[in-house]
Amino acid sequence: LAFTVPTDEPAAETASPADSDCEGEFCDMKESSCTTRDLIGSTPLLDLSAYSLNPTVKILAKCEYLNPSGSIKDRIATHILDKAIKSGDLKPGMTVVAATSGNTGAAIAMACALRGYDYIVITNEKTSKEKVDAMRAYGGEVIVSPSGVSPDDPQHYQNIENKLCEENPGTYYGVDQYNNPYNADAYEATLGPEIWRQSVGAVTHFIVGGSTGGTVSGTGRYLKQENPDVRIVLADPRGSVFWDHVVNGVAADDVKVSKSWETEGVGKDSIPGCLDVSIVDGMVRATDEQAFGVCRELASSDGLLVGGSSGLNLHASRVLSGDVADDSVIVTVFPDNGVKYLSKIYNDDWLDSKKMGGAKNSDGNAERAA
Ligand code: PMP
Numbered sequence: 001l002a003f004t005v006p007t008d009e010p011a012a013e014t015a016s017p018a019d020s021d022c023e024g025e026f027c028d029m030k031e032s033s034c035t036t037r038d039l040i041g042s043t044p045l046l047d048l049s050a051y052s053l054n055p056t057v058k059i060l061a062k063c064e065y066l067n068p069s070g071s072i073k074d075r076i077a078t079h080i081l082d083k084a085i086k087s088g089d090l091k092p093g094m095t096v097v098a099a100t101s102g103n104t105g106a107a108i109a110m111a112c113a114l115r116g117y118d119y120i121v122i123t124n125e126k127t128s129k130e131k132v133d134a135m136r137a138y139g140g141e142v143i144v145s146p147s148g149v150s151p152d153d154p155q156h157y158q159n160i161e162n163k164l165c166e167e168n169p170g171t172y173y174g175v176d177q178y179n180n181p182y183n184a185d186a187y188e189a190t191l192g193p194e195i196w197r198q199s200v201g202a203v204t205h206f207i208v209g210g211s212t213g214g215t216v217s218g219t220g221r222y223l224k225q226e227n228p229d230v231r232i233v234l235a236d237p238r239g240s241v242f243w244d245h246v247v248n249g250v251a252a253d254d255v256k257v258s259k260s261w262e263t264e265g266v267g268k269d270s271i272p273g274c275l276d277v278s279i280v281d282g283m284v285r286a287t288d289e290q291a292f293g294v295c296r297e298l299a300s301s302d303g304l305l306v307g308g309s310s311g312l313n314l315h316a317s318r319v320l321s322g323d324v325a326d327d328s329v330i331v332t333v334f335p336d337n338g339v340k341y342l343s344k345i346y347n348d349d350w351l352d353s354k355k356m357g358g359a360k361n362s363d364g365n366a367e368r369a370a
Contacts (some may be wrong), residue, residue: 036114039068040078041190045198045331048302051314053322058329060203061314062195064336065306069106070134071336072191076214077107079186080175081115090173095120098175099161101211101265102131103336108175109138120164120172122157127264130340148260151270177212179273184218191215192222195331201226204328207233207284207317208335209266209309210242213275215333220279235316236285240267243285246277262288262344262354263308265335284316291315292345292359295338299346305338308345 043063052059064072084090095118098108105121112119119140123132124147135142145157153159158178165174177183195203206223210216220232236242241255252271261267271277288308295311298304313332320330344350351359 036068036110037078040074041067042194043067045195046304046334048314048317051318051321052330053318054324054326054328056326056328057321057324059314059317059321060199060329060331061310061317062191062331062333065310065334065338067107069103069110070340071103071107071307072215072333073103073107073335074110075190076177076183076186077104077111077175079189080177080180080182081108081111081117083182084173085115090117092116094171094173095168096175097161097164097172098122098177099157100135100177102127102135102340103265104175104177105135105142106131106138109135109140112140113138122160122164124157126262128341128344130342131264134340177214177274181274183212183214183274184221184276187215187218188222189218191333192219192226195219196223196226199329199331202329203227203230203331205231205233205320205324205330206332207235207313207320207330208333209235209237209263209312209316210275211266211268212272215335217274217276217279221276224279231281232279233282233284233316233320234280235266235312236283237261237263237267237291237312238285238287240285241269241271242267242275243283245271246280247283262356263291263312264341265307266309266312284319286312286315286319288354289356289359292351292356293361294318295341295345296359296361299338304334305346306334307336307338307341309336310334310338311345 043066046061046063048061049058067074096108096112097120098104099122102123105123109119121135122143122145124145126147132142145160146155149155161174165172206219208216216234223230234242239257239259239261241257244250245252245255257269291308291312294315295306295308298306317330317332351357
């Protein structure tokens with residue numbers, strides 16, 4: 001299943017019970033067991049070349065939904081909190097505050113549970129009930145703000161985080177995932193190297209949707225350091241501001257959402273500080289129906305239950321595969337688990353209510369800008 005390669009490291013030898021110096025029947029289990037933290041990262045690279053429009057072009061997806069809180073965001077939550085604790089910005093007894101479309105909230109909640117911090121996460125009404133419930137399940141507070149409000153509205157989830165932190169200096173620590181440089185750094189340190197190693201340096205294209213821009217920027221930075229010819233492509237839901245900014249050159253201060261979209265966790269209403277536009281070589285955009293259609297296809301044909309941005313990423317990879325040189329290797333990401341969207345993408349009544357019944361059986365064409 002996984003497209004993995006041997007590393008230079010010799011295979012770990014398994015000690016036989018006779019070699020072991022510990023006593024008791026759980027000896028071997030002790031040696032092979034791990035902590036919650038060890039479950040983060042080192043995800044498999046799944047071969048989905050069956051979705052490629054060119055039989056010589058590979059499509060590989062990092063299974064980030066296998067991280068312990070169910071998404072890629074465990075990588076940044078761990079990195080950001082560890083850095084903040086080390087620098088002294090986050091001290092024992094403080095409360096961690098994070099604005100989130102849901103996955104960072106669950107990841108921060110998990111990271112706080114492991115480190116003994118209280119947390120408040122702020123999301124908006126667009127976030128699925130499953131994600132809101134998960135954020136609460138780790139024992140903290142969740143604020144749900146209105147969706148669709150303008151980025152300068154005090155009710156906007158990012159402004160609520162800023163206000164809470166301003167009002168509680170020294171007590172609240174704001175994650176500020178949209179501008180925190182440790183967000184992209186986490187991917188430069190982990191996801192980029194994993195992709196490089198697992199593809200044996202054969203990756204030619206990295207394509208992924210963005211919200212904070214951390215994944216595309218940090219991973220792209222690492223891959224381009226290894227091979228400047230690797231092309232970095234941003235996938236985006238229609239309506240999000242990234243297309244106008246990156247493709248049409250509209251200034252960050254002037255961008256506006258052209259229409260709302262349903263694919264959670266990707267696309268944005270403003271240009272985040274974490275997005276390094278200079279790293280992006282091209283874009284593919286797609287509709288919610290196209291993204292959700294691929295999700296449904298993955299579930300029914302491949303036994304994979306993943307979130308809407310995974311559908312967007314695979315749909316965009318498929319479009320890209322029809323447009324690149326023979327023998328290219330496209331790597332993408334499956335950021336989160338489909339269980340987070342059972343009431344939406346995988347619910348026929350919900351799809352019908354949003355006039356996206358076509359997603360139950362889809363084949364679409366996304367729009368591409370080189
Ligand atoms: N997919 C999902 C499901 C997400 O929650 C996020 C983050 N909001 C992304 C993709 C995009 O990742 P990034 O914030 O690193 O751009």
